[in-house]
């Protein structure tokens with residue numbers, strides 16, 4: 112085939128200046144998308160996210176699409192510069208990228224369908240794609256007529272794709288259509304209506320450009336440019352948007368689940384009436400303290416609380432317990448842990464507190480209890496007795512017993528005071 116006829120043929124495939132510019136811009140957009148996706152995928156892997164395998168397949172499909180666009184662009188620039196000997200290499204690169212892109216799309220589809228797709232199965236799909244792509248690199252006239260340019264003269268169908276071009280192109284379109292059809296169906300179930308429309312539009316765009324390019328290869332020009340490149344980029348943008356939507360939905364579902372889990376964990380460690388920690392939580396915290404832990408335990412028991420219940424009822428008693436818990440909570444320092452031990456008893460772990468510090472905290476608590484509003488009954492006042500023991504025993508339970516004994520001493524002394532265990 113004379114050089115000028117190959118050049119004319121390729122020129123029909125979109126080598127005027129503004130088509131080239133469109134290609135260059137599309138390549139830039141695809142590269143930018145690829146970079147974004149790489150960062151996104153890397154972040155998913157670093158956080159060991161279960162969406163990472165799907166994102167990786169998508170990033171690979173995007174990489175192949177970018178390689179395709181870049182290869183296509185290079186071959187057109189070669190055609191413009193008249194360097195026809197160099198045309199075949201970017202063509203082969205571009206077509207190999209299509210094969211690998213299809214493999215990546217099929218793998219993504221499988222990963223989306225079954226979260227734990229065995230890696231060897233995905234590897235087999237990539238190997239199949241790589242084997243098919245390698246056929247394009249066999250530089251034998253019987254297989255690739257394009258490398259033997261004179262023999263393609265007169266044959267305008269897929270001329271630049273070589274002898275394997277027609278079956279290859281049909282195979283690609285069938286595989287592409289099948290994969291996309293399955294993905295479109297899946298998109299509706301997993302991604303909702305918007306993701307479905309985005310996928311459909313992307314698919315239709317690429318499919319129409321495929322038809323357009325096929326007709327162009329047959330000599331029927333519908334548009335004055337190769338529509339495949341912008342179609343590919345539009346598809347990538349649509350697919351990326353669908354992926355972002357899918358992922359943001361997954362994230363919000365996950366946030367909701369985290370919230371519920373935190374709520375459940377909170378419920379398991381909190382006393383429902385007072386909102387303070389429960390006894391089980393304090394016990395496990397004290398169990399976890401090392402032998403050199405410093406501080407002590409303050410045992411608090413309300414004075415004559417039974418009278419409150421008897422005179423004003425349990426609802427009023429509950430409200431008083433809540434008010435006491437709130438005062439305890441506000442008086443505690445960072446690192447202290449207050450729990451409702453049971454009934455009208457509270458135990459506070461005072462971190463790093465010696466008897467003097469505990470005494471001043473206890474007095475502040477007694478003052479705080481005095482501020483609890485009496486409500487409509489002026490004679491309703493709540494006081495408390497307290498016992499403190501420093502953590503000097505091997506076992507915190509013994510310390511708690513000492514604090515309890517000190518509390519009884521406080522009760523014996525007439526209530527409303529704090530006693531320190533010796």
Ligand SMILES: Nc1nc2c(ncn2[C@@H]2O[C@H](COP(=O)(O)OP(=O)(O)OP(=O)(O)O)[C@@H](O)[C@H]2O)c(=O)[nH]1
Pocket residue numbers: 384412413414415416417418420424425426427428429432453454455
């Ligand atoms: N409202 C209410 N009362 C409770 C709750 N748990 C225990 N009580 C009551 O708290 C009271 C505790 O009373 P006692 O331990 O006998 O002691 P007290 O009346 O405070 O007297 P002293 O401790 O000797 O000063 C009992 O009447 C229990 O029924 C609760 O969750 N809500």
